[in-house]
Structure formats: structure tokens, C-alpha cells
Amino acid sequence: MNVSVGDVVLPGDSCQEIATIGEKSKVILGPGLRKEVNGIFITKAGTLRKRAPNTFWVDNYQKRYIPSRGENVIGIVTQKAGDIFRVDVGGSCSASLSYLSFEGATKKNRPKVVIGDVVYAKMLVASKDMEPEIVCVDSHGKKGRLGVLEDGFVFKCSLNLIRKILNPECPLLNSLKNEWPFELAAGMNGRIWIKANTMRETIALGNAILASEYHSNDEIKSMCSNIASILAGHIS
Amino acid sequence: MVSENTDLKDFKLRPMKCECNYLSKSDGSAILSQGHTVSLVSVNGPLDVKMQSQSIEKATLEVLFSSKGGKPTVGDRYKEHVIRQTCETAILGSLYPRTGITVTIQELEDQGGFLACCINCSCLALLNAGLAMRHTFAAVSCAIDESGNIQLDPARDQLDTARANMTFVFDSREKSLVTGFTEGSYSEDAYSEAVERCRAASHLVFAFYKEIVSKYSNVIG
Secondary structure: OEOOOOOEEOOOOEOHHHHHHHHHOOOEEOOOEEEEOOEEEEOOOEEEEEEOOOEEEEEEOOOOOOOOOOOEEEEEEEEEEOOEEEEEOOOOOOEEEEOOOOOOOOOOOOOOOOOOOEEEEEEEEEEOOEEEEEEOOOOOOOOOOOEEEOOOEEEEOOHHHHHHHHOOOOOHHHHHHOOOOEEEEEEOOOEEEEEEOOHHHHHHHHHHHHHHHHOOHHHHHHHHHHHHHHHHOOOO | OEEEEOHHHHHOOOOEEEEEOOOOOOOEEEEEEEOOEEEEEEEEEEEOOOOOOOOOOOOEEEEEEEOOOOOOOHHHHHHHHHHHHHHHHHEOHHHOOOOEEEEEEEEEEOOOOHHHHHHHHHHHHHHHHOOOEOOOEEEEEEEEOOOOOEEEOOOHHHHHOOOEEEEEEEEOOOOOEEEEEEEEOOOHHHHHHHHHHHHHHHHHHHHHHHHHHHHHHHHHO
16 A cells, blocks of 8 residues: 555555655655565554654654664663673663773773673664674763663663654643653663652652653643642642 | 544454554553454563574564463464564664564453454554554455355454454555465355455554554644
């Protein structure tokens, strides 16, 4: 079946629109699209999206993470092997993290990372045939926001929810940050790390994030003010 | 993510109801009822698998079938094999080399057309898991009664009096036959007519998939 941008698509549908544009100019095929001999085919179920000028992808529901280069992820250190750490990022195999890829780390000055630590890192190498590699520094050798996450609470959610809350148009974080102070790190691998002053606030924050998955922007706003008033003790 | 489709009654397929993401812990899951037949499928993967079962060029697909009684029989293993072969043609395994994908099927209620229900439910669970697929697939079952009439999507009482029962799986691209599973005796003409009737009915199942996917992708959008 032929589909166009904005439609709900299923695997096996073909998109003539992209193929026509592709004849004239360069097209970027994102996740869920695949070029075959006789056209462009859909491989995932969801909504076909386009960003100008020529980037196409399918917005699909997914819970399992497939490593992809350049994404920020939250991993848990599972093993120390010589000069690398094995980090579980939720993919099909664990990622490797060199002890030299921390800010200011040298052979003498090893970073303090122990098994069980939660790290916020960037995917450096991610390919289907190779083990993924993550780093805790940017290309200037600075840590930025990456590194070991102290204390806090980690929970899992679907990959869509991460993309939804990180979308600048989503009001969730903007409404919550005015209500009470907290820290948050969202990994593209479907893990969220949160830290607030009290347990009550942490639970409220976690529930607010998880509840926003199936809500519209207006519903999220009213939910946030609702949670804030409960937390402030106006309503018991 | 709950959906039901009652117009299917007019086209002689039993009404289908489905809920995707029924299980919270698995990567993809679906529960599907076709009439009174109900099955539950959970998909996990791509995951790490044992060295022996790894394949360097594609994902290893494993299908586990649990019947109501819990004890696996030879017939169940055969069904597992049929479902595995069907799913393998659809999944783009080459995108996930050296990994394993597990499809677990639980029988909840068998009131006829159970294999078709399992296959359709597996397809929905695979869509929910977000695995890359070449095409979707739809299974339609039919029965041939004593007088040679073809009855689409038979219920349990119709199956008991049937001379033969068949299940056909079609892909969504060309509507070509992927899998055929037959029991009983029938003539060659009856077989080819049954294939055509099921092929015509398969578009209802594809339309049902589309309806379900559009229902939930509008919500998460």
C-alpha cells in the first residue's frame, strides 16, 4: 500500500513520495524506513514523519533500546575488566566504557567508579556488528553533564516517553521545574534518573513522568499543578 | 491501547478484539480474541543469547508455545515450528545479528481457529515491540464441511463436523501465501478455492492491524 507523510504506516507499506524526492535530491531515511531495489519500504508500525528539507522517519512505539551513535544514555556498571568497565545500557549486549574517557583521567589518576554505579554517557560507537562503546567526556575532553550520577532514583519507561519529555514543546518539565527543585537525567535508552530533596517529591516526580505518557499537553499541565497542590498540602 | 472491531461480523470473520502492551515487563505484547478464541503473546528482544545459538548474520528467533495444560505435546512443537517459520519470513533479522528474539505464546481459550489467532497475535506483538519487519502477516482459517462448503473462520462446533480445516497466512505486500497448514482430506479445487477465499478475507485482518496501530499512535504521538 502506498503511504504519504503523516499517515499511520505498517511494515510492508511503500512510500512513493520519498522515492520521487530521492530521484532529485538527497534524502535521509531515519528509523523504520528501508531502501530496497523497487522503492522505499516501511519496517515499523507508527506514524510517518518528515522534517525539512528531506529527513523521514517512523515514530513507533518501542521499549527495547537499539544503540545508536551520539545518543545520551543511562547505564549501570556491571563489571570491571582491566582498563574498561562493562555497562548495561539495556541493549542486546553491554557497552564498554574506558576508564580514560572521564574528565581529567590519566593512567595514574583513575576515576572513582565502582560496580553498581549509574553513569550518564554518550554513545561513541554503535553498530549492529560491534559492541557499543560509551564515553563520559565530549570531544573537548570536558565532562559537561556526563559522568557518574550520585544518589537519586532510576526507573525505566518506553523510548517514546523519553522522546516526548525531551521534546521542547512538551510542557511537563517546564511546569514541574517551577513547582519544586529537582535534578533529572533522561537517557535515550528508556531510563530516567531523578533526584529531589525528599522521598515524597521524588515519588511525585516519577509518577508525573510516567503518567504523562498517554496525556496531551493540556492534560499534562493540569496534572502538574494538581500534583504540586497535593504535594504542598493544600489537598490531602 | 484497547480496540474492538464489530463490523467484521458482516464479512463472516468472527469479531476481533485486541489489547497491545498487555504485559508491562516484556518488550512487546498483545492479547487477541477472535470470537471466543483467545491467545496472549509476549515478544522479547533483540537480546543476548548463548554462543551456540548465535548466528553471525541474523537474529535467532525462538518461539515458545505454552498450552493451557502446561505440558508441551508433539502437536504444540509442530505449531511452534510453523509460527517460527512464519515470523522468520517477516522479521528483518539481518538488522540484529548475533542476538535472539523470543516469542512466547500462551493459550488462553481455544474455540476453533487457534493457530490463526496465535499467528495474528504474534504479528501484533511484533509490531508493538517495534522490531523491523519486511511485511506484516495475517492468518485466516477455514473449514470444509461434508457437503464441500467452505466456511471461513469456523468456531469449535463447525470444526467438529468439518471434513478438513485449513489455515493460511498471507503477507501484506503482495498478499502472497506465506504459510499453509491443513488437516483432513479435500480436493485440489477445494484447496485453491479456500486459498482465494482466505486471501480475500485477509484484508480485513490487515485493516484491523491498521486500526489498532492508528489508535495507539494517535495517543502517544
